[in-house]
Amino acid sequence: MSSLLAAVSADADLMVAQNVFFALVALVMLVAAVRVVTSGNVVHAALWLVVVLAGVAVQFLFLGAEFVAVTQVLVYIGAVIVLFLFGVMLTRASMGDDESVVNERRGMSALVGVLLFAVMSLALIDSFNDDRVVIDEPQSVTTVSDSIFSQYIVPFEAVSVLLLAALIGAIVLARKD
Amino acid sequence: MLSVLAAGSVSKVSTVTHDANWFLEHAWIIPLLPAISFVVILFFGKRMPKKGAEIGITAVAISFLLALATGWSWIDHRDHVEFDAGGDESEVVDDHGDYLAPDELGNDEHAVVVDDGHSNVNDSVRLAVAAAEAGGEAEGSHPYVAVQTSTQWLQSGGVEFSAGILVDGLSVMMLLVVTLISLLVHVYSTDYVGGDRRYTHFFAFLSLFTASMLFFVLSDNILQMIVGWELVGVCSFALIGHWWEEKPNSDAALKAFLTNRVGDVGLLVGMITLFFAAGGGTTFDTITINEQIVQGQVGHTALVVAAAALTAAVMSKSGQFILHTWLPDAMAGPTPVSALIHAATMVVAGIFMVARLYPVFFEGMSIGGSSINLLSTVGAVTLVGAGLLAFVQDDIKKVLAYSTVSQLGYMAMALGVGAWTAAVFHLFTHAFFKANLFLGSGSVAHAVHSFDMKKDMGGMKKYMPRTFWTFVIGSVALAGLPPLAGFWSKDEILVGTGGWGLFGGTGGNGAYTFHLVMGMIGAALTAAYMTRCIYLTFFGRWRGGHAHDEHAHDDHAHDDHAHHGEPHESGPRILIPLYVLSGFSLVIGLVNLPPGLFSGSSKDPAGWQERFLHYIEPAGSSYFPAVAHGTPSWSLALISTGIALLGIGLAFRYYFIRVDRLSRVTGQSLTSLPNGLTTTNRLARAGHTLLVNKYYLDHLYTGIIAGFTKGPLARAAYWVNQNVLDRTVNLAGETAVRTGKVVYTKIDQGVVDGFVNRAGRASDATGQELRKINSGRVQNYATLLFAAAAILAGAFIILFAL
Amino acid sequence: MLLNQFLLLAAGLFCIGVYGVLVRRSAMLVLMSIELILNAVNINLVAFGALTDDVGGSVFALFTIAVAAAEVGIGLAIVLLMYRNRRSIDLAQVDLLKG
DSSP states (O other), X not given: OHHHHHHHTTSHHHHHHHHHHHHHHHHHHHHHHHHHHHOSSHHHXXXXXXXXXXXXXXXXXXXXXXXXXXXXXXIIIIIIHHHHHHHHHHTTXXXXXXXXXXXXXXXXXXXXXXXXXXXXXXXXXHHSSSOBOOXXXXXXXXXXXXXXXXXXXXXXXHHHHHHHHHHHHHHHHHOOO | OOOOOOOOOOOSSOOEESOOOHHHHTTTHHHHHHHHHHHHHXXXXXXXXXXXXXHHHHHHHHXXXXXXXXXXXXXXXXXXXXXXXXXXXXXXXXXXXXXXXXXXXXXXXXXXXXXXXXXXXXXXXXXXXXXXXXXXXXXXXXXXXXXXEEEEEEEETXXXXXXXXXESHHHHHHHHHHHHHHHHHHHHHHHHXXXXXXXXXXXXXXXXXXXXXXXXXXXXXXXXXHHHHHHHHHHHHHHHGGGTTSHHHHHHHHHHHHHHHHHHHHHHHHHHHHHHHTSTTTBOBHHHHHHHHHTTOSOHHHHHHHHHHHHHHXXXXXXXXXXOTHHHHGGGSOHHHHHIIIIISGGGHHHHHHHHTHHHHHHHTTOTTOXXXXXXXXXXXXXXXXXXXXXXXXXXXXXXHHHHHHHHHHHHHHHHHTOHHHHHHHHHHHHHHHHHHHHHHHHHHHHHTOOBHHHHOSOHHHHOHHHHHHHHHHHHHHHTOTTSHHHHHHHHHHHXXXXXXXXXXXXXXXXXXXXXXXXHHHHHHHHHHHHHHHHHHHSSOOOOSSTTOOOSOOOOOOSHHHHTOSOOOOOHHHHHHHHHHHHHHHHGGGGGBOTTSSSSOTTOTTSSBXXXXXXXXXXXXXXSOOOOOBOOOHHHHHHHHHHHHHHHHHHIIIIIIIIHHHHHHHSSOOSSOTTOHHHHOHHHHHHHXXXXXXXXXXXXXXXXXXXXIIIIIHHHHHHIIIIIIIHHHHHHHXXXXXXXXXXXXXXXXXXXXXXXXXXXXXXXXXXXXXXXXXXXXXXXXXXXXXXXXHHHHHHHIIIIIO | OBHHHHHHHHHHHHHHHHHHHXXXXXXXXXXXXXXXXXXXXXHHHHHHHHXXXXXXXXXXXXXXXXXXXXXXXXXXXXXXXXXXXXXXXXXXXXXXXXX
């Protein structure tokens, strides 16, 4: 796939194709996201989340971050969603329709969301009006790893410890005694 | 008989000198001696052998001798005061401004004394000018000059307070009268109050009184006169209440003092008015005040006020109607006191004051030229009113007391009609015969131990012949039969009224016909009641001892009182004063014979006419008004004597003939006819009752005025206090309380507390509302968080970034 | 490609995730919404990294993925506990701090 992308990026038509593809994927993602937050069924919501996550991975590919895309699919879709589904099973969340949402919360929250989106988009359009992302070549894994283990070694270790703590914490929390 | 005396013109130069005979300048020793004797008696009297009486008598005797010497010096001074410029430079200028030599003075009537106030002008020059101005006609060529000795006591705020003496004819006369009668009373008292519980005290106060009276008559300024006036009042109070253990006596003393106080208001008002109007608000000097008035410098209204106020003072002190009520009650004091104070000396203090301040009255009441004025009318009413009252008295001293009131009325009336010399002369003669009568009554009372004529006396002539004869002499003098003293003085008063135009008399200061009539009625009454008094006391049979017994003979001695036996004549210490006084009553009238009686002119210094007037009346001096003198006439003298004899005759007929005959017939000793006029005639009985109740004046004062003040007035005042004043205060209090309550409930509780409470409630409500934010739900918090973040970010972006 | 398209996409996802966090009553669904938000952030990171040819954007996105995974684990453990204690994961009933 990376060679395919490298071959089409030089051509102007490729731009158009990229844009169309991007638009499609974005649309799917947005619809799926909306279905995540509005779906009555928990499992359906989880599945829709899978769609969103997949779309995010495609976006990573658009941006030339191959390693991140793969990691996204592996970790998020492969592990997190499974975890979610296990959690759904363990908490016996009702597989049927979700409980009704409190009305005023829905209105208010939608307002907040819209407001937030308006502010952010205003800021974004104003700030990054015509900036373009030009991908010469996708990022190599070598580059990423080099960066991790030299420049960002400390955060890497920190995340490790964090994962350890999370692991231990989750076990401790979920123990039956 | 028609010699007309020109009204003495008034000198414009002050006829006062400070430089004269030693006795005249040092006459202040005369009151000083009895004052010292008062102190000495108080401290040492009880230890002396005669219990202080000897100190008192000695002091008064020396004062009397000094008074005689002063009198002699005065006569000399009056007749021989001369102007003698000596070598001094005279500062008399004529109207061209040239200096005049002394021997030119008599010719120049326009001399003016230039006085720069440093006494460069010596007194004799002054006197010369005074004589020249007086025209040199009156009184020879010697002016009437008073002698004044004074010293400054203190000066404050422009007002000068001085103390001093003023010796002129009037003072000298009073000195003689007071010291002589005081001396006689002192001697009399050694017998009369011998063995009394407060003998020493009595003599101390007699001395004090003598000193006060002498001080009073020698005063040269009105402030001193007030002091003297009050002092004699105090002594009177002390002496009347000498036996104060008996309530009537202390009541009488209080009554005297308080009635005098009522008049003293007038005294103070009058004197203050004079101080400001005539004294210019700077000086109290009598001479200055008199001169100011005589020269016309004082407003007439002020003089009217002063004269009216001083008349009130005279009414109380000298027992004029209507403030005379204290005088009869004052007879509760010992008889010598009555003789000295309430007959001869103290009661004449008012008359003296009028005489001393005569310009006030002469100008203030316009005595010259009118026919009625306040002072004369008061005097006239007094003399008749009191004379009537003397008829219904049982107590011999009360008869004499009312007689004194009546005679004081004569003096006041005389002063009121302008007969100054007549009044003063009557004062002079009255002192002698009234003291004589009082001491005589005391002698009788001393023998029978009572003053009640009807109950305890009668037929005393047999037992006390000497007393009887002195008493008769005194009575005849009082009644005014010639040639005794009373005739001359009373006649002169009648002449002075000037109302005798009908009978050929002229002159006088006005036409006081009403007063002439009253004087004549008074003369008749006087003669009549004295006759009654003599009969009841000395004639008939003695009613004493068992007087209430109906037995005709009382020779059983079953009673200690009867054992006392019959009354007997008094001792020499009582009789000798009586002799002296009756002797004076006989002859003293001859010192002021009216002109024309003998040949020779009244202006002749060696003649007999009007000696008294010559020496006493300050005619032509600078401080005495121009008083006219009436013309005496034979017809008036005859008619007045006839009227007196008529009075005597009527009383004689009633008592000596009818009552006496009836007594002899019935065998009892009667005092009045049982079926007399007052028992048969209703009008007469009503009149009798009125007189017995003393015109109901006592009832008016005590019952109505005092009772009203004590009763309804006091209750009304109490009512006002309780209901008006207290209610106002209570109302104020209640209002404050109510206001407090209102403030508390409405304002404090309502507004202030309400504000606070509402603030609290408001914050509580706000809190309750704000509390709803804390729903406990995380998503709510998150909503708020995101919304706030979005808004803030938007605000930042819009404001700062765009 | 415009940078903004990625950023706007990410902003949209973010806001939808915020809506989901605020609205959903079930704790699981809230966690899912949080995942949405995290993913939006990841897109942002990578887009900026691509803009500046900096590899750090990707690196950070990796770290974010790791942290998100850990967080989901812990979050689910808490939800399990919550379920165990009150037999329900309805967030509307968790209002013990209600004042």
